[in-house]
Amino acid sequence: MATDRLAGDEGLFFANLTFADVQRMLDDPRPVVLLLPVGSTEPHGPHSPLATDPIISTAMCLRVARALREDPEVQVSILPDVSYGVTRFTAAWPGHIHIEEETLLAFLGDICVSLAEQGLPHVVFVNNHFEPAHVRTLHRAMDAVEERTGNVVGYLDLTRKRRAAELTDEVREGGSHAGQYETSIVLAARPGLVDEEAMRSLPPAPKNLAAEIAAGCKDFVAMGLPDAYNGTPAEATAAEGEQSLAALERMLTAQVRDLAAGRGGRDKPGLYFRV
Ligand SMILES: [Zn+2]
Structure with missing residues (x-):
């Protein structure tokens, strides 16, 4: 593994490895934890890219993989991301790509089963798209994988109260879609992808997404958010x-360690900050 070819961040991505590299990981006594960035390709305001959610997921994975690169207890690698999700809230704007629940369920399940069959049982779904039907599908997929393989899929549920408590006021006050929280992370992770001129001109759109969801709103237009943020x-x-x-790195690192050690690593659903 310690060749120049894999020395930088490139070496932290599973698909950049050769099969010989993967074999070396399997031969190493330290458990392998594979991080699967999940998100949705969908409108995120007039300023932030369609890939905002997978960008956040990948940025989290990269920080954790860098921090644990020479860790004595665990090996971490980042799988190719799943950048499509159950996405109905942004159907009013161009650029959304929706896939059905059963499609996502089958796709995620097959990835985990395929890896488990070759001795790679530890996968973590690292998700930043919080549409309820999408998050429910992720939890169904984790249940299905556990049923098919006996393996726990790791998950950090950022819709849990105690998780949101570690993040910003905007998240605590009901969630962010292309708001200050999400846009700030894109500015940190992929500077250049935010249209900063458009961003600075946007008026505040205070809205508790969790409350709107609880009240039965099915998309951002119904919530009174005409610009998808x-x-x-x-x-x-x-x-x-x-x-x-x-x-996010602190919380995800703890989940990775717990999953590798067989003492958890999967949050129960947060039900939009109700628990
Ligand atoms: Zn988002």
Whole structure:
């Protein structure tokens, strides 16, 4: 593994390895934990890219994989991301790509089963798309994998109260879609992809997404969010994004260690901050 070819971040991505590299991981006594970035390709305001959610997921994975690169207890690698999700809330704007629940369920299940069959049982879904039907499908997929393989799939459920408590006010106050929280992380992880001129001109759109979901709203238009964002994206900064990523890294690292050690690593559903 310690060749120049894999020395930088490139070496942290599973699909950049050769089969010989993977064999070396399997021969190493330390358990392998594979991080699967999950998100949705969908509108995120007039300022943030369609890939906002998978960008956040991949940025979290990269930080954890870097931090654990020479870890004595665990080997970590990042799988090719699943950048399509159950996405109905943003159907009013161009650029959304929706896949049905059963499609996502089968796809995620097959990935985990295929890996388990070759001695790679530890996968973590690292998700940042919080549409209820999508999150429910992820939990169904984790249940199905456990049933088919006996393996726990790791998961950090950021819709849980105690998880949101580690993040920003905007998240705690009901969630962020292309708001200050999400936009800040994109500014930190992929500077250049945010249209900062558009971002600075956006008026605040305070809206508790969890409450709107609880009230039965089925999309962002019904929630009174005509530009596919909530919160205060104009206030976003890369510095805030770095802080959020540091908190996400701490939480995900703990899940990775717990999963590798066989003592958990999967959060129960947070039900939009009700638990
Ligand atoms: Zn998002």
